[in-house]
Amino acid sequence: MIIFTSLPKCPYNISQLQEAVLPIMVICLTKGAGVLPDGPLNATLGGTMVFTTTLTPPEKPFTFVEWKFGDQSIISTNTNATADYEGRVTLFISTGSLELRNLVLSDSGEYRVLIIPQGGSILEGTIRLEVYGEQIFHFSTDLVEFNSSISLKCSASGISLSFLWLNSSSEVIQSDRVQLTDGGATLTIVNVTRYDQGPYECHVFNPVNSDTSEPLTLSISYGPENVNLNVKVSKGYYLEGSNISLSCSAVSRPAAQFYWLLNGAYLNDTGPEFKLVNIQMSQSGNYSCQAFNNKTLRYETSQSSAVTVLERISGTAVTPSTNLPIEGNSVNLTCDAAAGSIFTSLWKKDDSDLILTDNMALYEENRVLSFKSLNNTDSGKYSCEISNPVSNDKAQYIMIVKYGPENVQIKGPSKIDFGKTLTLTCSAESEPSATYTWTLNGTEIYSSSVFTKVITELSDSGSYTCQAMNNIAERTSSAVHQVTVTAILGETSGCSAGCIAGIVIACLAVCAAAGGGGY
Structure with missing residues (x-):
């Protein structure tokens, strides 16, 4: 100067x-x-x-x-x-x-x-x-991006003045949005954007001197945009009673005001931070935040974030469809919990992962194990573990399949002499254990698995039948054992006069037959 x-x-x-x-x-x-x-x-x-x-x-x-x-x-x-x-x-x-x-x-x-x-x-x-010196006057104060226009006027003393406008040291060039009037002394920007904030300087000069004004920065309100919701330690699923922190951010000038929504409905909470304390299942849903700029009067809503609250699984039990699983019948084992949401079910038999056979099937997301026709090999310890993303629990059930009787067997001699003790033992495969009934030539003679008798009559010979019965399954099965009583001549102990006469007559008849044959 x-x-x-x-x-x-x-x-x-x-x-x-x-x-x-x-x-x-x-x-x-x-x-x-x-x-x-x-x-x-x-x-x-x-x-x-x-x-x-x-x-x-x-x-x-x-x-x-x-x-x-x-x-x-x-x-x-x-x-x-x-x-x-x-x-x-x-x-x-x-x-x-x-x-x-x-x-x-x-x-x-x-x-x-x-x-x-x-x-x-x-x-x-x-x-x-x-x-x-040089001075810039501007005629607008509250500028809103895309909505406002601004005029800057450069005032200086002197003659033959030329004006050059600078934005952050770069020359301002006239365009559709930028107008230079009054010989370049007035700069007008139409529909300002945030990138038009400056700082602006007016450079004034003539052939012999020059000077530059103090910089002027415009305050332009914009946004909100890029509204983003963030969940601290985001898991999607939360245990009932947990605490959850959510935060919301946005690109905005001035800073945005924030409102919170659950399933599209406004909540009473405001501000960039939102905390859910001791959250309950009723608070599950899609959370979002809305940003508002009180200068631009614009709103923008964030993406939604799903929060699912789950109750802890407890009171797990395996329940059979009948308390009497019988071979050949069907039965269902249902795994359920008194409380909590079940996502997965895992079955084991005798502490090993369950391998399904042809007579098994799983239903209702593996919570029901169904047996179409029970086998005695299906007996065992069945355990079920149910879980959700925040908890798990297990229970077990011991199933004993009622079957039989089958494979009935009689053990004992086929021939026995007078005066000897006959012992016959009957056995069968059965659950529960079978009860046994003995008959001789169709007449019931005893009820036990072991039959004992001293042979005193030829009539003790015959067909001994053992019938095994499963009282629970209401099924029976039998086996027959032939026993012949033999007598030694001269040993008449216990034999009546009729018995001896019969033996003598039998011997004479045999001798006559032999004589007729040439003896």
Whole structure:
């Protein structure tokens, strides 16, 4: 910046000098009648200027002091600062001096002071102030992305001025959205975006000088967008009574306000953090958050996040469809829990993974093990483990298949002599154990698995039948055993006269038959 500190008096052609330099001071040396020093005073844009009088502070305060800018009153001992100068000026009563702050280009001009001392004559003085620099004015404050337009005007003193606008040190080029008018002094941006925030600088120049304004950054409201919901330690499934923390974020200026929704319905909670404490199954659902910008008046909702609350599995039991599983019949074993949601079921038999045979099938997501036709080999310990993503539990059931009797067998002699003890033992495969009944030639003679009798009659010979019976299965099965009683001649012990006569007759009959044969 070029400043002339001394120039000829006003009769000289000052306009000729203004064409030569930029910026330039127009100076007419003005005497302040002993009240103010010779001017002019020079200051920079945004700075502070103190108009100091040459008066010695009197013993008694001045009766009256007033400062004016041209014909406009600035401040006096009787009045406060006028609206244009409120907060920018301070009057020093003791000396009559004035301080002017936050200078703008329009503060350039002539200032006049009027002072009335105690019992003295009126004192008056004038002085000129020149403010130098460039200044950008903008005519919009609340800018909304895509909705607002902004005009920036560059103000500078001087002649033959050219204007160049810079955005972050890059030249602003005119386009469909960017307009340069008033010889380049005014920059207008239509439908601003967040990338139009600047900082903007106005570079002013002529053939002999140049200067650049202070940078100006625009405040542009945008968003919300990219709204994202995040669940801390996201698992999808949570045990009832757990605590869950959710957070919401968004790209927004100013910062967005957040609202929370469950299955599309608004909750009472607001803010970027949302906590579920001691969560219950009724709070399961799809959670989302909504961001709101109170400047742009725009909403955007995040993606939803499913939260499923599960009760802990407890009270697991295996229940048979009948308490009497009988071979050949069907039966179902159902694995269920008194509480909790069941996701999977795993069956084992005798502590090993269950291998399905042709007579087995699984139903209802493996919770029901069905036997179409039981075999005795299906007996064993069956265990079931049920689980969900947050818990598991197990139970077992011992199944004993009722079967038989089958494979009935009689053990004992086929021949026995008089006087000997006959012992016959009957056995069968059966669950539960069978009961046994003996018959001889169709007549029931005994009820036990072991039959014992001393042979005293030829009539003890015959067909001994053992019938085994399963009282639970209500099934029977039999076996027959032939026993022949033999007698040794001369041994008549226990044989009646009729018995002996019968034996003799039998022997004679045999001898006659032999004689007829040539003996």
